[in-house]
Amino acid sequence: MNFEELHEIAKIENEKRAQFEYSINVCVAAGCMSCGSLELLTSFKKEIERRGIENWCKAKGVGCLGLCSAGPLVSVQRYDQKSEVIYKSVTLDNVHEIVDALTGEPVGRLACSKEMSFFKNQQKIVLENFGNIDPEKIEEYIAVGGYEPLYTVLREMSPANVIEQIVKSGLRGRGGGGYPTGLKWTTVMKASGNQKYIICNADEGDPGAFMDRSVLESDPHRVLEGMAIAGYAVGADKGFIYVRAEYPLAIRRLKKAITQAEQLGVLGRGIFNTPFNFDIKLRLGAGAFVCGEETALISSIEGSRGNPRPRPPYPAEYGLWGSPTLINNVETFANIPAIIRNGSAWFASIGTEKSKGTKVFALAGRINNTGLIEVPMGTTLREIVFNIGGGIPEGSKFKAVQTGGPSGGCITSDYLDTPADYESLTKLGSIMGSGGMIVMDDTSCMVDVAKFFVEFCMTESCGKCVPCRDGSAQMYHLLSKITSGEGNINDIHMLEKLSDLINNTSLCGLGMTMPNPVVSTMHFFKDEYLAHVHDKICPAGVCNMKRGGRK
Amino acid sequence: MKKVSQIQTLIIDGKEVGGKSDESILQVAKENDIFIPTLCYLEGLSDYGGCRMCIVEVKGMPRLVPACTTLIREGMEVTTNSEKIHNYRLSILALLFTERNHICSACVSNGHCELQTLALKLGLTHVEFPYIFPKMPVDATHDRFIADHNRCVLCGRCVRACHEVEGAHTKDIMGRGITSRVITDLKESWGSSKTCTSCGKCVHVCPTGALTEKGKSVAEMEKRRQFLPYLKLMRERR
């Protein structure tokens, strides 16, 4: 494969596309698929065939269109005018009228308003190809400029150049910690060793987060390309993607993408006629949240129990099978091709002073527009929840938004004007995390929510270190006591003490951050805790209080 | 390729000490008679970092670090004991006591138990957390040894000794979190194990009465592990 061949593929593909005046893009990511979008796609194809309009209209599957709550979503694109209509909650009965409406007015009652802030107020980098290309066709990725950044890197840039670009872009790890990506790459590049590895962390374990799943299902090549660029930059020729077994569709699409990339020669030996080799293998997780921790993930790829080990040494120096290893998250890798294509200055111009670029968030819970969004770093939580997210369902009241999953905290309405960036969320006792945002209304009891997360961490604790293993069990016991109306004020003091202990003495990130949901809810919703212990009342009416009070 | 170790000087508890760059804070402290409590650590086995008893403060580091796995650095200033560290250690010990059924008066290791010794040494007078009192099995099927899971602290010493020193890997840990447990082979009875060499190393590295020899009285059940560093050295030289 050389540059001309790559361009040829893009040209052919674009010519193919140009033949069609209309494209009916049906979302075939996991969310819409579970609402029957595959049958819908087949039905559209049949309808087009039946009408004999296949020479100017085609139907295809595309990646996530974002508004998961209103699935299945169908986007009708018109090439000459470059216009697009997005239909929501489409059923098999609607196929006929949507095809009817191709040349006329859109079907008003099914169409999402173009003015809807959900679509208008986003800025897409990672999600740029979502809803546009077929994730199972490498040609479509190439047609939108895919694998060109890899070519540029291999033919025109030195590894040091590439890393310089990443450093200058200000990109930080999207998995949660926010460690500067360029710095990580530099360390791995400088580490001595003949064999180095790239690992893509796709073990998206935070309950309530589905950004990585969507990226892998909707634009898998983007991640492969990012990994290959990283491999060239740090001097690694082997990559692993550690993906959750709970994501069968993502696994299938990744496998397909890797095979296609190998066949075309954008992965494998001598990529673009350079001496650079890069292979990517998949490794499946098996249901262990702790494997999102770097050292536990490595242990899991090696075929062992996912126990973390103390750091240092960091994986950058001593990682997979003892070799220097670069571990980045899916979204981090997905940003790389765009940074190479558009330059580090462009990327650094987006976002805030310390948090550059955009962030993908998964909105879920008691919010109207649940789904996937991408906004510049620093967008306020209010904008995300009330404008893009469409606010809270009618009749209920916003109570808190939970970010960062079991390692994060709750943010109340008083702080909704906080910009969503790494530092600001940390200051509020939460974290950016991988990007899950769960919105809660007054039907949620915050003590119960804290119990939910502690129970999660208790069952996900690997059991290696004492504070996390035993501390989580004690905290769960205390919270169960409080939520059943049998707690007293001492239990609250003990929760505080355990939180401090676990946070300060645990071995890995899971333990250290486990108390966050408790500390955060105790800070913002102390009155709810007190109502449970003093008055034996659950103000939200969620907890089953054994003694006194109402339910 | 072995890195050449350099001599580094550092301060531990106000005392100026020296050590080699590949030594841990714990090793250097031991060489200088500075006491740091440990439980999962055992000379001759790999470092585990699980019990968190040996946490110390290092000036300039944002978090407490385990002395067993943290290598020394030139100019490091270490505090091995402060009120804060002491209280954390007490709480961790207390958590260990609540986890299983540690009733010293009914234990064959009474008087020779590292958990008990630590509690006495650190002055653990009461356990503030509720006891969990799980129902744990006792495996007495082996003709020479007994495994009493009620006394186990999941320090992983037996697993490491069996794997690293004896090379049998008969023991491992199953499950995770609070439900983890040490197992023999496919969670089989110890007596029927085909991989166990009955060498007894696991018994002698066990800090508590979880692994003991049959037929020993309380006074006799002292653990001998002087062989470990020697075996480790001999294994390395093979």
Added chain:
Amino acid sequence: MSKEIKQTSLKEDRRLRMVDRTMRIYGNEPHALIETLHAVQESYGFIDTDLMQYVAEKLGVPLSKVYGVATFYHFFTLKPQGEHTCVVCTGTACYISGAKAIMDDFAKKYDLLPGETTKDNKLSLLTARCLGACGLAPAIVFDGVVAGKQTPETVSNTIERWFKNEL
């Protein structure tokens, strides 16, 4: 009768071949343990001790390690599953949107707790830590197919149809 036995052993053979193939792809290296256990579970529905022993021997991994790994990862199950399986997502979004009510309903109607199978071996209840279908909370996987926005009523509808062999 003899024909039936022959068919089962052939089927067994095919299942084992899939496990063997997985091990071979990874060069029978010890690090293939987790991938191999996935293959075992996929072909047999669960991981039993005989197969653990087989895998341990083939990959040269200690028995206790195989057991330790198989029980560390919650995706693996050591118990055979019922004819139909229901995986309830217990992620945050599903939890606050009513997954708990669905679980309570299972306990009430079918006397099932997570990880259990009904006595007649018809139905197994499992839980998952977030399927990533949070936009459709609460989500449930019925025999491998994800369904969103479930309620206790829709769930029991599906199950009743299973029981009546309508699905």
